[in-house]
Amino acid sequence: MLMTVIRGLIICFCLAGSMEQAWAVAVDTPLEDPVLEARARAIHKQLRCLVCQNQSIEDSNAGLARDLRILVRDRISAGDSDEAAIGYIVERYGDWVLLQPPIKGGTIMLWSAPVVFLFFAAILIFVWCRRRSGPMATEASPLNADEQDRLNALLDDKDQA
Amino acid sequence: MGEPGLGQQPRSTWLRLLPLAVALVIGGFLFVGLGLRPKEIPSVMLGKAVPAFDLPALPGRPKGLKTADLNGQVSLVNVFASWCVSCRAEHPLFMKLKGQGIVPVHGLNYKDEGPAAMDWLRRYGDPYDRVGADLNGRVGIDWGVYGVPETFLINAEGRIVCKHIGPVMESDLKEKLLPAIAALRNGGTAKC
Known part of the structure; x- marks a missing residue:
């Protein structure tokens, strides 16, 4: 039963994926050389769309995304290396357009944050584990003389009532 | 053995404050986030010379716009299009600027059709000194334009x-x- 559902979902996803691609080709004119086109496509996937901010320009159907796709194709056919083509866009729109931000001064926090959080989490877990395996304070300590007297008195009271 | 009932007290005080501390940190980030405008992407063009470009004028209108035109005096360059609705909101302000003659305003007509742009200027007024027609939006990309309207101070x-x-x-x-x-x-x- 579950397997059927999962299989159905996988087929749906595959179909959706191939349809989207077919659609993208229909709108854009791909480069004639499949090698160049593949390079252009790979770059498209790395560039962030400025209009619909969390999509790559490959996925976005915004007008500017299309213009940038064409621009990248133009640069690649003009003989630009991948780095040069990406650099051309970064020169105009900044590191912001890179879906994977470069490691440098301003992004150190961003890149190191996961490691730092993992480090603190590890310390916390370590401390907690040690506490739990340590001597437990749940064992009741014996009553001292005073307490024993008070308990006796209470019990006597109850008996008399 | 220790005091009865106090066995677990001391070590958990800071642990009890931990959720509060975490909430304060997250709250702080969210509070700062309220004032951010993620739609406004910081421009890397600030401080740079205007890109090299030479755009033709709109049909029936003199004076196109090119790099050299922006040399010699302080000016504004307004990226506009007839299809851009929010351009209409700012347009009266540029008309007023023209009337007062404070600063020349040039237009960068972004991905528009010449006749449509001219109709638009006839209808709402033409506040521009020079207007360059950027038909395919390439010059706009060179300026780092990603939405219309945008206005540059040169x-x-x-x-x-x-x-x-x-x-x-x-x-x-x-x-x-x-x-x-x-x-x-x-x-x-x-700086602004």
Whole structure:
């Protein structure tokens, strides 16, 4: 039963994926050389769309995304290396357009944050584990003389009532 | 053995404060986030010379726009299009600027059709000194334009001083652009 559902979902996803691609080709004119086109496509996937901010320009159907796709194709056919083509866009729109931000001064926090959080989490877990395996304070300590007297008195009271 | 009932107390005080501390940190980030405008992407063009470009005029209108035109005096470059609805919101302000003659405003007609742009200018008024027609949007990309309207403040050396994203409102003009223009005119620097 579950397997059927999962299989159905996988087929749906595959179909959706191939349809989207077919659609993208229909709108854009791909480069004639499949090698160049593949390079252009790979770059498209790395560039962030400025209009619909969390999509790559490959996925976005915004007008500017299309213009940038064409621009990248133009640069690649003009003989630009991948780095040069990406650099051309970064020169105009900044590191912001890179879906994977470069490691440098301003992004150190961003890149190191996961490691730092993992480090603190590890310390916390370590401390907690040690506490739990340590001597437990749940064992009741014996009553001292005073307490024993008070308990006796209470019990006597109850008996008399 | 220790005091009865106190066995677990001391070590958990800081642990009890931990959720509060975490909430404060997250709250702090969210509070700062309230004031951020993620739609406004910081421009890397600030401080740079205007890109090299040479755009033709709109049909039936003299004066196109090219790099050299932006040299020699402080000016504004307004990216506009007839299909852009929020351009209409800022348009009266540029008409007023033209009337007062404070600063020349040039137009960068972004991905528009010549006749449509001319109709639009006839209908709402033409506040521009020069207008360059950027039919395929390539010059717009060179300027780092990603939405319309955008307005650039250019200093007398032809460098981009300031970029305003979205329609210019009365308050933007008064608090940001006009003071910057005055500062540039007095030979100073401006930042906005």
